[in-house]
Amino acid sequence: MITYKAMEMHTHTLHSDGTFTVPELCRSALAHGFDGVALTDHNTLAPYEQITPDLERETIPIVRGIEWTTFFGHMLVLGSNRYVDWRLATPNTIDEYLRKIHQADGVVGIAHPFALGSPFCTGCHWQYNVRDWEEIDYIEIWSEDFAPLNPINHRAFQWWTDLLNRGFHIAATQGRDWHGPLSRPENLSVTYLGVENGIVNTETVKEALRRGRSYVTTGPALSFAIEQDGVQAGPGTTVKPGAATARIALDLGTRRKHWEEFGIKPQRIVVVQNGAPVAQEICEVCENEQVHVYTPTLSLWPGWLRLEVYGDYLDRSDTLLAFTSPIYAAY
Numbered sequence: 001m002i003t004y005k006a007m008e009m010h011t012h013t014l015h016s017d018g019t020f021t022v023p024e025l026c027r028s029a030l031a032h033g034f035d036g037v038a039l040t041d042h043n044t045l046a047p048y049e050q051i052t053p054d055l056e057r058e059t060i061p062i063v064r065g066i067e068w069t070t071f072f073g074h075m076l077v078l079g080s081n082r083y084v085d086w087r088l089a090t091p092n093t094i095d096e097y098l099r100k101i102h103q104a105d106g107v108v109g110i111a112h113p114f115a116l117g118s119p120f121c122t123g124c125h126w127q128y129n130v131r132d133w134e135e136i137d138y139i140e141i142w143s144e145d146f147a148p149l150n151p152i153n154h155r156a157f158q159w160w161t162d163l164l165n166r167g168f169h170i171a172a173t174q175g176r177d178w179h180g181p182l183s184r185p186e187n188l189s190v191t192y193l194g195v196e197n198g199i200v201n202t203e204t205v206k207e208a209l210r211r212g213r214s215y216v217t218t219g220p221a222l223s224f225a226i227e228q229d230g231v232q233a234g235p236g237t238t239v240k241p242g243a244a245t246a247r248i249a250l251d252l253g254t255r256r257k258h259w260e261e262f263g264i265k266p267q268r269i270v271v272v273q274n275g276a277p278v279a280q281e282i283c284e285v286c287e288n289e290q291v292h293v294y295t296p297t298l299s300l301w302p303g304w305l306r307l308e309v310y311g312d313y314l315d316r317s318d319t320l321l322a323f324t325s326p327i328y329a330a331y
């Protein structure tokens with residue numbers, strides 16, 4: 001059975017430019033309500049030595065990752081069974097290196113694609129010319145804290161949408177890009193990953209990302225499925241075009257104490273098909289419910305479908321609060 005778990009997908013420790021030890025990072029992620037954390041130090045596997053069964057039992061499961069940090073972009077690589085050297089990768093030869101990572105059983109995500117580059121942060125802006133998008137498993141659509149307000153995230157969301165419209169299957173994630181203890185209350189977004197039997201480890205997380213079982217939220221937990229012929233299919237799966245019912249639920253109880261202080265109130269649930277809204281519900285009082293259910297009837301065309309939730313955020317209204325990776329439709 002697939003169960004969705006709250007993950008932080010992008011972190012650093014003392015082993016690169018962070019200020020956390022590995023145990024400090026894990027304790028902090030646990031305190032912020034996460035079920036698992038991906039360790040993604042810059043160009044080093046050194047922190048893995050600090051991972052022990054006791055640490056994971058006492059805190060949370062740790063996903064073995066690395067942030068490939070190059071002059072032309074940053075890439076999150078999870079669970080590869082060997083170090084793939086990036087130093088000779090150029091903007092036009094990146095596909096070859098993406099294939100090498102997959103041959104080493106890793107999964108690949110583009111980190112903060114629209115972050116400012118040089119002179120602010122050399123290499124932070126994605127400049128590689130990916131030709132084979134099948135080699136990209138996921139994109140970090142939301143980066144840093146207060147993610148819904150960050151213009152680099154708006155650009156990433158639009159870029160991802162364009163790639164989906166071109167027919168590519170790519171999952172979405174968030175990443176706080178944690179470098180140390182938080183000095184003020186921050187609204188942290190969350191990547192929920194659908195893992196087998198609710199078990200979080202490097203292998204189950206890789207499988208969830210390969211299969212596109214993810215969604216990103218800054219508040220309520222979601223569920224989104226298409227029901228056809230009595231069978232329910234969630235993010236990452238492919239259904240048949242034609243008539244279908246969407247099964248949507250907004251769970252306002254899960255992790256609520258971690259987000260309610262930021263004025264988050266969902267008000268509009270939208271199903272988007274191939275970039276255009278095809279069903280919408282306004283729920284004025286959603287925030288007073290434990291679980292809000294919406295089951296619109298849809299007519300599916302070949303392409304993709306995504307759930308998007310909008311509402312109040314801090315002092316703004318109608319702000320994107322959550323979105324799923326797509327469900328695909330094909331003959």
Ligand SMILES: [Zn+2]
Binds near residue numbers: 067074111112124
């Ligand atoms: Zn980075």
Ligand SMILES: [Zn+2]
Binds near residue numbers: 010012067177
């Ligand atoms: Zn980073």
